[in-house]
Amino acid sequence: MITALRGMKDIHFEDAKKFEKFLDIAVDTAKKHGFSMIETPILEETGLFLRSVGESSDIVGKEMYRFTDKGENDVCMRPEGTAGVVRAFVEKKLDRTGGEYRFYYFGPMYRYERPQKGRLRQFHQFGIESFGESSYLEDASLINMAAMIFDRLGIKYSLKLNSLGCDKCVPTYKKELVERLTEISAELCEDCQRRINTNPMRVFDCKNESCQQKLFSLPRITDVLCEECESDFDGVKAALNKIGITYEVDKNLVRGLDYYTKTAFEFISTEIGAQSSIAGGGRYDKLVESLDGRATPAVGFAIGIERISDLITIDEEKRGGVYIAPLCEEAVLYAFDLSKRLRQESVTYLGYSAKSPKNHLKAADKQNALWFVGIGEKELQEGSVWLKNLETKEECSLSVAELKSKIQGNVK
Numbered sequence: 001m002i003t004a005l006r007g008m009k010d011i012h013f014e015d016a017k018k019f020e021k022f023l024d025i026a027v028d029t030a031k032k033h034g035f036s037m038i039e040t041p042i043l044e045e046t047g048l049f050l051r052s053v054g055e056s057s058d059i060v061g062k063e064m065y066r067f068t069d070k071g072e073n074d075v076c077m078r079p080e081g082t083a084g085v086v087r088a089f090v091e092k093k094l095d096r097t098g099g100e101y102r103f104y105y106f107g108p109m110y111r112y113e114r115p116q117k118g119r120l121r122q123f124h125q126f127g128i129e130s131f132g133e134s135s136y137l138e139d140a141s142l143i144n145m146a147a148m149i150f151d152r153l154g155i156k157y158s159l160k161l162n163s164l165g166c167d168k169c170v171p172t173y174k175k176e177l178v179e180r181l182t183e184i185s186a187e188l189c190e191d192c193q194r195r196i197n198t199n200p201m202r203v204f205d206c207k208n209e210s211c212q213q214k215l216f217s218l219p220r221i222t223d224v225l226c227e228e229c230e231s232d233f234d235g236v237k238a239a240l241n242k243i244g245i246t247y248e249v250d251k252n253l254v255r256g257l258d259y260y261t262k263t264a265f266e267f268i269s270t271e272i273g274a275q276s277s278i279a280g281g282g283r284y285d286k287l288v289e290s291l292d293g294r295a296t297p298a299v300g301f302a303i304g305i306e307r308i309s310d311l312i313t314i315d316e317e318k319r320g321g322v323y324i325a326p327l328c329e330e331a332v333l334y335a336f337d338l339s340k341r342l343r344q345e346s347v348t349y350l351g352y353s354a355k356s357p358k359n360h361l362k363a364a365d366k367q368n369a370l371w372f373v374g375i376g377e378k379e380l381q382e383g384s385v386w387l388k389n390l391e392t393k394e395e396c397s398l399s400v401a402e403l404k405s406k407i408q409g410n411v412k
């Protein structure tokens with residue numbers, strides 16, 4: 001028997017219902033914020049991720065599904081969604097219009113890592129990318145969007161917020177940070193030592209207790225923001241206060257990559273493991289430029305679906321739809337024709353062969369149908385149907401025209 005690959009999972013039944021519920025809510029919320037759908041290929045040129053996510057990251061360094069295709073192209077299955085959307089944005093020359101573009105996407109991402117609970121090699125993300133708007137209100141609007149999605153799903157969260165500065169304030173800060181880190185380099189873990197030269201701000205992300213103690217007294221970028229970053233950061237906070245979204249400023253929240261600027265945020269759940277990130281995002285005002293586009297302000301976030309799947313609850317399903325039961329051989333095709341007409345409006349199940357009412361009722365029950373429509377010889381002669389409400393057990397005989405309005409709830 002062939003089974004799914006390690007770290008890859010089929011999504012059906014309960015899981016599929018959770019996916020559908022999440023997607024309905026997420027897409028609706030995104031549309032209400034003025035976003036439209038974008039779908040980019042799963043397979044991209046590897047260079048795209050080397051240049052955007054960066055070679056020093058684990059994602060690109062260790063976890064990519066990277067291979068050479070039959071045309072000798074170095075390709076990669078996307079490990080995340082932002083790079084592809086930015087590529088599409090630049091390829092379509094939208095960066096030259098000076099306009100604003102807002103996209104949402106949903107799909108599978110691939111990372112070759114050790115599978116564990118809530119972490120798969122093929123996992124799904126819902127993401128948002130907004131281009132062309134530099135106002136801090138766009139940052140707040142995106143945070144509101146993520147919050148709204150979690151609220152509508154009934155998922156509790158806490159929100160961490162930080163600013164990562166910009167080209168004006170980061171370089172001086174970084175230079176000093178590297179100097180201070182070099183002084184204490186011997187006392188830091190190997191990862192942190194490596195980060196000094198690749199991603200110095202990333203050290204604050206280190207999970208190593210002893211590193212945290214050594215780094216405790218070092219200044220954070222948030223302490224030395226330039227005037228513009230400071231006022232934008234204050235703006236985001238004021239906007240969130242105004243709409244009643246609580247947050248905590250976390251100066252250790254860094255995203256490490258060079259193109260991240262200003263606002264960074266993370267939604268945390270305490271209901272799945274200790275402190276699990278369920279959504280992350282922020283501003284990346286330099287990414288479009290780094291992928292050969294014109295400098296364009298941008299902000300986005302992504303939600304990992306498998307991560308939150310356990311937190312999504314499915315309502316108990318009510319009976320719904322119509323089950324059509326041919327009770328004699330002559331009624332089979334008649335019933336088939338009726339199903340075609342009813343399916344224009346209602347969920348309709350159909351028995352394909354003539355059976356006793358008892359057997360058909362069993363099948364209707366299995367489908368959780370609300371209405372049972374029986375058609376036997378008598379009904380064929382009269383041009384009527386036998387209708388039973390499987391919840392109230394009421395039954396009656398009526399014409400096909402009456403049936404249509406009855407099951408639509410027009411007649412009580």
Ligand SMILES: [Zn+2]
Pocket residue numbers: 165166167168169170225226227228229230
């Ligand atoms: Zn700045």
Ligand SMILES: [Zn+2]
Pocket residue numbers: 188189190191192193206207208211
């Ligand atoms: Zn460390």
